[in-house]
Amino acid sequence: MTTTPTETPAERAADLQDERLVRTEGVRGAVLAFRQRVRGGDLGSLPVVIGLIVICAIFQILNPNFLSANNLVNLTLQCAAVGTISIGIVLVLLLGQIDLSVGSVSGLAAAILGVGLTQQNWPVAIAIIVALVVGAAIGYLYGLLFTRFGVPSFVITLAGLLAFLGLQLKILGPTGSINLPYDSWIVQFATSAFLPPWAAYALAFIAAAALFFGDVRRASRRRKAGLSTGALSVTLIKAILLLIVLVAAVAYLATDRGLGATFLLFVLLVIIMNFFLTRTRWGRSVFAVGGSVEAARRAGIKVNRIYITVFILCSSFAALGGLLASARLTSASLSSGGGDTNLNAIAAAVIGGTSLFGGRGSAYSALLGILVIQSISSGLTLLNLDSSIRYMITGAVLLLAVIIDSLSRRSRASHGQA
């Protein structure tokens, strides 16, 4: 092994001893490594971030109201419900599966909430719990059907789409539409709960501090384990950038109503799911099963349990999204969860960068993807274009995202990283 005269292999971090490793340090190293990753087909969330910026720029040019605080606050509120559903879709996509019934399940949850609050006079909490439990039970059923009989998830959930749409209509009864009591807390939460600015600023600081100290702590653990650590300057720059972005966003939104509680809930759910996916055994198993079921099984992973938990989570997120949507619209009706809910949720996950082929993606794709979809929708509404155009454009963006997914997969293959 060739070493520089100043350090012996023993002094060098355990992961940097191979002479073939190109070592670059500090900020420059971080930038170089990032560029190399992108070239190798590991695009991560880069395409969608660029896409989001382009979309915002175009709509801002076409209509100066697009980036107004008022419109952005509306946009965040519109994201929460379908975005929450999309988190579940990310999970099933990571396994290389699909759930086509999330729209119906969200509509069913809305119907349960509506009937529970008005006709059964349940307390709000009970209605919410019943809806979520029904969602979880549906996911459990899917999981059982999938693992016991090996029916493709595509077919199971297509059947579920119809069946639970029927159940939703049945529960809603002949009127087909129920107005939620406006003073119930869930409606208040979804329509008019906003974080006071001081709390939003505090959250921004907490997020940046968490990023910084998380990195510092990881670095010290790595150092203790004899591994290389990133430069402190990079960590600091990352945290400061995040702080600036968050504070600016909060300050801008505060000129209108501020940060909506439902959007915050959605973002928190994304962060929590990201933790579970990247930092726990369960999450590692999800990626393993998505990469190679057989390898996961032979490694002793209880594959069926992974499938079942993911289907349960997906349907539960769908139910939660349905609750948020109906609370925001203060009604549960035949059209709850209908229309483009299903496809928007699936499209958001894919546009956000989660691969349709399984094993690649991140919880953050739900957030980024739904921001793209709602930006398009909101921009076109501002331009007074109706839903026909919106559908076509969203369809085109979805197609683009799938093409990027397939291309980056091919690029990974040609760079030997398939």
Place this chain on the structure above:
Amino acid sequence: MTMESAVAEPTSATREPVLSLRGVSKGFGAVRALTDIDLDIYPGEVVAIVGDNGAGKSTLVKILAGVHPQDSGTIKFDGQIVNIPTPTASRALGIATVFQDLALCDNLDVVSNLFLGREIVHGVALDEEEMEQRSWSLLRQLSAKIPSVRIAVASLSGGQRQTVAIARSLIGEPSVVILDEPTAALGVAQTAEVLNLVERLRERGLGVLLISHNMADVQAVADRVAVLRLGRNNGDFHVADVSYEEIISAITGATDNVVTRRASAHAVDAAADNAATTAAAEALAAPSAGAVSEPLPNNAIGIDDETEETR
């Protein structure tokens, strides 16, 4: 984990076998795949199993790996009679099997693959630092040439992937490692790398069971060769005092056979009277040509291993 106590004391001949099979039989319907197999594996010893296609090598591996149990006969592990009904039971005993298709997750990095299914946790969170450090010390002990453990396994070469698969089998601290055709898909240099690795397993005091079609590999690393023929033991040799021809005749079942005739006569134009036998024997006979004539038998093995395993 005691990965650090890598170098074991030299094996003494008087030691008990770590794995010992007596009268093991296995049938599939009308086919007697294995009949009365006896086999001993000592710690710090590499035992090669050779035999023609259909001799029962894969069946033997699967019995030890817990894919399917034997019909009769006993298996002793560390002197105790054991049952191996499931793959988990096999692993729990301390038998690590590296199947021919490796079973790695291409989308995960080396560390994740090494610790897949037995991740080290720190509370609920994965202890990535501990796992990465242990990965490095394990790979160093095996002198594995892997530049980074944080790259996806898909970007590694065939030999490196085989190395990862073998290293992974060591995470559970097994006392026996079974390698099914570890060099079948590899080039010359990578084969040498894996053979070095096998020797390092022996230095660590592990019992190694090596299935191979390649007589050159067998003669390079094995201490003993057990020959299977038509599901029965047909010879157990110390590699040091057996000739290539003797092994071949044990495999084919005759001292006077196509292979030995060819060898002694140096005949290049031996009559292809029995096309099937000749082809099969040639695959074993010509170590240098092994890579060329191997695909057929290897494919056969690869397929039956996979169909078995997917259950």
